Amino acid sequence: MLTGTLPFLSDLTRSARFTGCVYKLTEISAAGTRLTQPLIPRWSHPDEGIRATMTSTLTLPPVITSTAHISTPARRRFAAPAVGVLAGLIAAVGSGTPSYWGDEAASVLSAGRSLPSLFHMLDHVDAVHAAYYLFLHFWMSVVGTSEAAVRFPSAIAVGFAAAGTLTLGRQLFGLRLGIVAGLVFAILPQVTRMGAEARSYAFAIAAAVWLTVWLVSLVRHGEVRRRAWLLYGVAAAAATYLFLYLVLLVAVHITVVVAFHASRTVVRRWAEAMTVAAVCAAPILYAGLSQRGQIKFLAHRDYATAWSVLVGQWFSTPLFAALAWALIAVGALTAVGRSRRSHLPSVIVVLVWFAVPTMLLLAGNAWVSPMYNLRYLAFCTPAVALLLALGLDGIGSPIRSHQWRRVALVIGLVALLAAASPRYIAQRGPFAKDGGSDLRQTADVVAAHASVGGAIVFDSSGKPSRKPRLALDLYPQSFTGLTDVALVKGYVDRPALWDQVAPTDSISALILPHDTVWVVESGQDRAEIDAVRGLGYRIEKSFPVHRTTVYELSKE
CATH class of the missing domain: 3.40.50 (Rossmann fold)
Incomplete structure (x- = not known):
């Protein structure tokens, strides 16, 4: 609906003060925008209100010349759920085929205890996984302990994470690129692995991306209500109970606040929210520090290697890694170019999410105590998917034809799918876990x-x-x-x-x-x-x- 004023009031109404009218949009064409309405002008009169009904047709300048780039409400409404369901199905298919392995045994055996036995154990070990074990305790009491049943919640979490990746991509770069990012996320080898794992990593990915979606919305809308920010802070704290390493997401969220030039009030509200989060997360942080000896085995494992960071962490195979790094380079270069300069704050946020948690974890591993494991950075996969989507979009940027740009995009997606497929099939083999469990x-x-x-x-x-x-x-x-x-x-x-x-x-x-x-x-x-x-x-x-x-x- 459009609101405007009439320049053709009759002599009868000139003594009244005209306040506006409503036009109904009836036609969009390259020649212009044609507006026709049953018109009820709104005015006030010194003596009495006067009602009149008239019709008018206006032709406006050709502001909108094409409907090709209009995202319909239906497309916006159903894109995220559709991609989420697809990603969940991809993760769930074949997830019951591999045998459990050691880490999953820790989940299943811990969750299978009585609650008193579980809490007694958590006082001594694995307190950082308490929330997941409690969830799994009640889930297993309903569905049993088969591999497919116990891993299914992780597939659901991957679906939510894919929908969140699409939503974040839409916020930062537009719906089309958001859809591409959601599809890329669904086939990332690390995502399809975590979606078939009875551990909390898939839940951590979903929590990370939706917290970021929430923060971007709060900052962009200039939200100043304290209640909204406190809820965000409580949710951020709750995420650390799900997976302790999500504290590294703070670096990403600081970048969101700075890159989008949040007002002083918004910055103050965010700081208050983080204070609440720190207070609420203090117990799990203390538990993690007091039980840090349970990851001392990392000192005897050579996990922090170039192969782990460049290949194993997200891409699993050299072929997929080579293709992915090439696309990331293309995406980063084209996104900061002239045609993408308006997206620069968004690109900075994604790059920080992609790189900084890994850098912090490697630094801590080298100078504080052993703490690096490639699985611990699975929560960065939405950023990986967004960068790959930028790369796929950047491949077609020199092409002027929109149709051929779409073709280039589809070819890129198919190439990624082909590179990911062998690893996906291997992940669903009977001995796929832990090198042959x-x-x-x-x-x-x-x-x-x-x-x-x-x-x-x-x-x-x-x-x-x-x-x-x-x-x-x-x-x-x-x-x-x-x-x-x-x-x-x-x-x-x-x-x-x-x-x-x-x-x-x-x-x-x-x-x-x-x-x-x-x-x-x-x-x-x-x-x-x-x-x-x-x-x-x-x-x-x-x-x-x-x-x-x-x-x-x-x-x-």
């Missing part, structure tokens, strides 16, 4: 061949998250009737993640009463086999699984 398949072999009355012994070497006895805890129904002779105390009775077990060479008296002993060895290690054979048992059969081998031994 075969916990479920090992449990299936034992269930198929073992009989009631035997003893079972597990390889106790290696790091806890790779020990094959996790198969027993994750799939206990497959080990019914077998005696776990090495168990000292189960994980549910301990303030720790894993079972307490005795060394095999110290439990001879518990093994000897059994005629059959099943030994589960990981890799090339044969310590448990040698220990059992030393008690007078011989190998009857072996069942290679993947990286695990199941042996059946009987008394000689």
Whole structure:
């Protein structure tokens, strides 16, 4: 609707003060904009109000010459949900095929405890994952513990994150580029991995992007109401309970406030919100610091490498990484060029989100204590998707024809999809997790061949998250009737993640009463086999699984 004034009032109404009228838009064409309305002028009269109805047709200058770039309300309304559903489906398909691996075992076993046992454990370890474990506790009580069911919430979170990426792209660069960013996000290898993982990373991505959408909206609208900002601050604090490393997002949000030239009042409100967030997040920050010893294993892992940062962190394969870095370079260069100068603040925000959290984490890893893991920066994937979308758009910028620019954009998307597809398929293989986790398949072999009355012994070497006895805890129904002779105390009775077990060479008296002993060895290690054979048992059969081998031994 348009509001204007009439230059053709009659003599009768000249004594009145005209206040305006309403025009109805009926036609848009290259020749001009034609407006026709049933007209009810609004005026005041010294003596009495006078009502009149008349019609008029006006032809305005050709302000709008094309409808090609008009985003219809329906397109705006349904684009984000549609891309979100697509991304969620991509993440969910095949997610139940791979076996659980060690980190997921921590999630499933922790969430499967009784609430008193869970809270007792959280007092000693993994407090930073408390919110996710509590959610998973109630989720598993409804849907069970199958891989597909437990991983499904992560796929849903990826869907929300894709919708958020599109929304943020629309805020910063327009709807078309937002849609491209949402589609690119849906196929990023790190995103499709986290969408099929029973960990909190997908939730962290969704929280990060929607918090940023919220902040951009508050800043751009010049919101000054204290209540709106306090809600944002509480939400920011809540996100840290979901994933502690989201505190790094503060650097990005400072950039939003500065780049978009927020007023002094808005800056003050943001500072107040961050103060509230810091107070609310203090307990989880304290818990993280007090339990920081649980990530001391990072000191023994060479994670902070050029390959991790440039390839593994977001792109997984050298081919996808090469294509992605080329597009990022194109996007950054074209976005700060003359045709994109109005987008410079938006580009700065995205570049900071893309680079600064990684730089801060690497600096802390080098100079404070080990803290880098490529999974910890999954919350930066929306920025990666936005930069790739800028690159795809930049490829076609020299092309004058809008049609051929769209063709170039589609070709770029197809190239990214082709580069991502092999990794996506590999992520949905039966041994896709942690370099070949075969916990479920090992449990299936034992269930198929073992009989009631035997003893079972597990390889106790290696790091806890790779020990094959996790198969027993994750799939206990497959080990019914077998005696776990090495168990000292189960994980549910301990303030720790894993079972307490005795060394095999110290439990001879518990093994000897059994005629059959099943030994589960990981890799090339044969310590448990040698220990059992030393008690007078011989190998009857072996069942290679993947990286695990199941042996059946009987008394000689």
